[in-house]
Amino acid sequence: MKLKVKDVNLSTGGPLVAVLHEKTARKLNIYPTDRLSIRRVKRGNRITSVVNISSMGIREDEIGLFEEILKKLNVTEGTHVEIDIAERPKSLAFIKKKLEGKELDEKEFTQIIKDVMNNEFSDVELTYFVSACYSRDFSISETVALTNAIVENGNRLHFKDKIILDKHCIGGIPGNRTSLILIPIIASLGYKMPKTSSRAITSAAGTADTFEILAPVTLSIKKIQKVVNKTNACIVWGGTGDLAGADDKLIKIRYPLSIDPTGMLIASILAKKKAAGATHVLIDIPWGKGAKAETKKQALELKRAFKKVSKLLGLKIRIILTDGSHPIGHGIGPALEASDVISVLKGDGPEDLREKAVFMATEMLKLVGEKDPLKKVLDVLESGKAYEKFREIIIAQGGLQRPIIPKAKYFFDILATRNGVVKGIDNKNIAKVARFAGAPEDKAAGVYIHVHIKTKVKKGTILFTAYSNSQQNLEIVKKQLKEGNPISY
């Protein structure tokens, strides 16, 4: 059948979607989420798209196309296209199989991930896959198979070195910016550490959001290789250049229900590491109220699964369980966290952040068999070599020689209303305050914490300061704080 293209003048953000008038769909016996094969009349490549149906806006002899298809087919409003009914991806049968509780093999995962990468699935179908991975047990060999499928169907970095280091922290702890300190330490000790980091989804800042203040974090694969070859390290956004790209498409689906299927979580993390070329990985599992692992038991289970999967993947890993019950450092929000990081690298800064970074760097050196690891870490930190390396990476990624950390226009202090001792700082609530203040979009917005657990406070002591470039946002923060203070004393 031939139809005329109508440009619906919208993008989907990935999936290939075409819209038919409901009468045309009925004539063709097509239902929403069915597939169409589309190409320019008599020439060009065929693409397969998911069908949406509208009762208006599209004429019966038209096909509405979203931006992604217009580009792929190189057509515009009025071009004639040929359409045929196409089969759904065969890998849907594997998704159904998993949903029914049966085990999938590497071939089946590979086909699913290939179809994910080619945008073959509708969101509904992707959700069935995530559901299956969440509601059904995931064996160790399935996790390995999924990891390999993700790595092999995305871009990868390649280095000749025998040792490539990496680290990962199972998120949830505000202010926990150890990566930005660890990377220059490790790189200045002569090891390569090409680091991909995430942006905030529900938190106030991700490592990528924080480093973005100092340098661009979205680089091409080619540029990343160049930066790492020059400086031994990079600090880029994990969604960049389709490194293990299938993972990014699945995260979108996991978001509405905040679903973290363990098998998928492990595959997602280790695939990013493998795709970046890592051979030795340190994994930090903070545990405590408000962290991803809320109990020590959960943290230990995760540790066991990581060990088994890594072994089969040929990755050397070391896993540490750390205190995840409260924030680390003073600042929460991109600029405030960047300040903490620079302070530590300059030999000052919040003691807990410095201590954790030193501990982790030491663990990483142990993992690769270095002698006197603690001494080596303290050497590069105290001599300023790590800070020099940090600046080198900033410049190599295209940042300024003297980067400027933005300051917020407005702030207000939250004071203790009586004498007491700080008992707790709630991870989720303090992050929420920073987000209401405008983080991570407003880079300067966030929270600066003046106290620690067990600090004695008097009536009038400043507990924390909220920063924002919008007074309106600070009003929202004030309203929010009436419902409860994230710092209990």
Place this chain on the structure above:
Amino acid sequence: MKLKVKDVNLSTGGPLVAVLHEKTARKLNIYPTDRLSIRRVKRGNRITSVVNISSMGIREDEIGLFEEILKKLNVTEGTHVEIDIAERPKSLAFIKKKLEGKELDEKEFTQIIKDVMNNEFSDVELTYFVSACYSRDFSISETVALTNAIVENGNRLHFKDKIILDKHCIGGIPGNRTSLILIPIIASLGYKMPKTSSRAITSAAGTADTFEILAPVTLSIKKIQKVVNKTNACIVWGGTGDLAGADDKLIKIRYPLSIDPTGMLIASILAKKKAAGATHVLIDIPWGKGAKAETKKQALELKRAFKKVSKLLGLKIRIILTDGSHPIGHGIGPALEASDVISVLKGDGPEDLREKAVFMATEMLKLVGEKDPLKKVLDVLESGKAYEKFREIIIAQGGLQRPIIPKAKYFFDILATRNGVVKGIDNKNIAKVARFAGAPEDKAAGVYIHVHIKTKVKKGTILFTAYSNSQQNLEIVKKQLKEGNPISY
């Protein structure tokens, strides 16, 4: 925040969807599938919508609205609206709970179904619900709770009679149009039988598609009540007037993976019956290759679950297991099936269809305690009273006094290529041929089967005839038949 409405000139078919420019979304910290509360500036009702994000077509100070929202808010292009970030429906926590394998209670199901009815969920979220019902065990009390939730959150029919009859067949058998014969038999014997039926989704014709040739099947609740009060029966499309409407919204999600979670299947069927006012229900479970229940064991399991759930719902049911291994009647396709039905009502017609209908009508009379049920059924059928009732229902629903059954312009015969005995008629493949011919959209299209299981055929005997109003479609059928004949001999 205030934004200007942009009419995206498309409908979604249900869900309330708004589109923001990606920069606006970033500024507001909003991700795809997050929720916005929207209302006209300073007046009118608030609605909650799901957010899509586009990198084009929408300006940063605009909000793109699909038809459904424009109507609900009574706004047009250029109107100013106020938006606020809104919470996701609380019932998402219950969906996650079920996905994790925990049991839900009636309150939780009610909240989920209420949110389904109000279009509060995105398709991704609805999919999580269907997945949870499919991958996790569903207890009898959960099935009861879900059924009640669906009935109580949709429209219902109300009758004063103590007995209201209904029947349901667990689909999959082409040509199985017993309902259209049963209904006039039962109604002419003085019982009310308000019947809602489905349209074809993957089959060549549903009861609603077939009866639509004779009379309209989409009536208002008020009109349905009137027709039933006048004639004792009706034959309407089940998606009409939001009778147990949540079910229709879930079917759409089950379609891409052809998923029929048992608990949801039972709830879906019994909710439609309860909403139509039924007190006594006959359930036909055909089993065999190509039927929904492929083995007798599956059919018996389904029977047991139906019995338990019906008892708790206060429904009297009778369940029959029938031969579902091959089609029933001669015709497959709306007009061809309507012809079979009218033949039987006129005292002629395919014997297997007539026999099955008589058997089922007898079983229904047994269910309500009638004496001499078989005699009574044969009486109304042979005297022409059932046919008179059928015409009465057609006219009451707005059909013609003398309805015309459309005939296809083109046809061709499929002949036996050698001598033999018919061994099998494949349900799925023969339905596929009828669909390729154009059924159910082309009402006259389909297949007429000339043989039965065990019929002796010679080289040149006509096995079946394919009908269509499109010669192109018949070419497709011919091509398809080269891959195999649905009739084996």
